Amino acid sequence: MKPEIYIKDLKNHAGETVTLKGWLYNKRKSGKLRFLILRDGTGLLQCVVFKGSVSEEVFAKTADLTQEASFEVTGTIRAEERAMGGVEMDVTDFNILGESVDYPITPKEHGPEFLMDKRHLWLRSKKQMAVMRIRHRIVKAIRDFFDERGFTLFDPPIITPNAVEGTSTLFETPYFDLGMAYLSQSGQLYAEAGAMALGKVYTFGPTFRAEKSKTRRHLTEFWMVEPEMAFFDLDDDMDLAEEFLEYIVQSVLKDRKEDLITLERDVEKLEKIKRPFPRISYDEAVKILKKKGHDFQYGDDFGAPDETVIGEDYDTPVMIHRYPAAVKAFYMKRDPENPELALAVDVIAPEGYGEIIGGSQREDEIELLLERIKEHDLPQEFFEWYLDLRRYGSVPHSGFGLGLERTVSWICGLDHLREAIPFARMIYRNTP
RNA sequence: UCCACGAUAGCUCAAUAGGUAGAGCAUGCGGCUGUUAACCGCAGGGUUGUAGGUUCGAGUCCUACUCGUGGAGCCA
Numbered sequence: 001m002k003p004e005i006y007i008k009d010l011k012n013h014a015g016e017t018v019t020l021k022g023w024l025y026n027k028r029k030s031g032k033l034r035f036l037i038l039r040d041g042t043g044l045l046q047c048v049v050f051k052g053s054v055s056e057e058v059f060a061k062t063a064d065l066t067q068e069a070s071f072e073v074t075g076t077i078r079a080e081e082r083a084m085g086g087v088e089m090d091v092t093d094f095n096i097l098g099e100s101v102d103y104p105i106t107p108k109e110h111g112p113e114f115l116m117d118k119r120h121l122w123l124r125s126k127k128q129m130a131v132m133r134i135r136h137r138i139v140k141a142i143r144d145f146f147d148e149r150g151f152t153l154f155d156p157p158i159i160t161p162n163a164v165e166g167t168s169t170l171f172e173t174p175y176f177d178l179g180m181a182y183l184s185q186s187g188q189l190y191a192e193a194g195a196m197a198l199g200k201v202y203t204f205g206p207t208f209r210a211e212k213s214k215t216r217r218h219l220t221e222f223w224m225v226e227p228e229m230a231f232f233d234l235d236d237d238m239d240l241a242e243e244f245l246e247y248i249v250q251s252v253l254k255d256r257k258e259d260l261i262t263l264e265r266d267v268e269k270l271e272k273i274k275r276p277f278p279r280i281s282y283d284e285a286v287k288i289l290k291k292k293g294h295d296f297q298y299g300d301d302f303g304a305p306d307e308t309v310i311g312e313d314y315d316t317p318v319m320i321h322r323y324p325a326a327v328k329a330f331y332m333k334r335d336p337e338n339p340e341l342a343l344a345v346d347v348i349a350p351e352g353y354g355e356i357i358g359g360s361q362r363e364d365e366i367e368l369l370l371e372r373i374k375e376h377d378l379p380q381e382f383f384e385w386y387l388d389l390r391r392y393g394s395v396p397h398s399g400f401g402l403g404l405e406r407t408v409s410w411i412c413g414l415d416h417l418r419e420a421i422p423f424a425r426m427i428y429r430n431t432p
Numbered sequence: 433u434c435c436a437c438g439a440u441a442g443c444u445c446a447a448u449a450g451g452u453a454g455a456g457c458a459u460g461c462g463g464c465u466g467u468u469a470a471c472c473g474c475a476g477g478g479u480u481g482u483a484g485g486u487u488c489g490a491g492u493c494c495u496a497c498u499c500g501u502g503g504a505g506c507c508a
Contacts, residue, residue: 029470030471218508305503
């Protein structure tokens with residue numbers, strides 16, 4: 001039977017007698033007085049058990065209640081300054097539903113390996129619940145943003161016959177009589193087909209990278225949202241990315257501030273995420289690095305430490321555009337003013353969180369695209385369908401990809417991507 | 433793949449110069465009518481990651497391996 005009421009809704013129910021269901025977050029006792037902290041997924045509530053006001057039997061049962069045991073509890077809700085959340089319950093009745101013997105996560109410090117081994121239980125703790133609620137709010141903001149602007153959700157395949165970008169390593173799997181298939185590392189090429197059909201589309205789903213990356217910024221399975229728009233040039237693309245990030249951050253601030261505070265996030269820093277964001281060219285970014293005395297070779301891509309240095313002078317994300325074409329993907333359009341440069345943009349999050357968006361205007365001329373495919377040594381036969389998009393009514397178009405976990409990590413102020421997703425998949429971990 | 437660091441009680445850590453492995457939390461028992469990671473008392477709990485070596489003696493020094501951590505590269 002479902003609960004009649006949840007903790008988050010109790011504030012306006014002072015004086016009422018209610019029955020709640022949930023799990024024991026923690027307890028404290030003091031002789032004939034016991035404090036049970038109930039967790040029901042919406043909040044925490046202190047339930048007070050006086051020996052004098054419950055039966056001998058009920059009082060005895062509360063002694064057996066252990067951390068994370070499930071129980072139902074009946075009592076009167078009362079405003080109480082001393083309790084967290086401003087209300088507490090005077091218990092009159094109580095039943096244990098499911099025992100919990102030797103719960104491994106104690107209200108004390110634990111190391112990351114231990115907590116990741118117990119991830120399925122770690123998710124029950126206050127901060128992890130806050131992260132999951134913020135992740136959910138971000139996902140909703142992403143969907144709302146595109147839905148409100150005439151985009152159509154367009155789901156690309158996850159099983160694909162070849163590399164989209166040719167660079168990263170892919171997870172492979174045998175596929176019946178067709179040889180090896182690969183898990184998608186990006187839905188972008190398919191999104192381009194969608195944009196030619198529907199004008200403005202976005203993909204949103206998991207992607208897979210078999211790179212042997214071992215850093216706090218990498219997962220092998222992560223979620224990415226990729227809008228793709230017909231007739232958008234690079235400037236239009238950057239306008240959209242900027243508005244998009246502002247929308248996401250402000251939505252979280254509006255609805256999930258409580259969770260940000262639980263995470264001890266510096267909310268003021270997020271409040272500064274307002275348009276316009278600085279837009280600097282690759283050339284200007286290199287000058288900034290050199291001016292700050294960093295050893296950097298013109299023509300290289302920026303590494304994580306370079307990104308941090310470029311971003312550190314700004315309160316907002318920074319957009320870096322027009323990269324050397326040699327370090328970027330084959331499908332990016334060249335800058336008509338300098339064919340050595342690609343019409344690409346990376347958006348660097350503040351506070352050292354690094355690249356959260358990568359985008360570009362796409363090459364729309366078939367001859368140039370054919371050249372690029374040859375230069376990158378890609379098998380043309382796999383790209384025939386993609387080339388058709390240029391053969392039949394090609395138009396300028398652009399798009400970008402936003403890494404969901406990196407965005408969650410930045411907004412929550414996490415120090416590792418593994419906490420930004422319920423069950424992280426990393427090079428040395430695929431459990432639980 | 434490379435670099436750096438780490439592995440001691442269920443968990444987080446300590447152990448001075450190589451000399452009998454300790455504490456807090458958790459667990460069990462007892463006490464307490466306002467606790468906020470409650471507190472107080474008592475108790476149980478260890479093949480110091482694995483294998484080998486040096487030494488009268490190794491948690492500590494040496495070698496190899498395993499596992500982990502985060503950084504480079506790569507990327508979102």
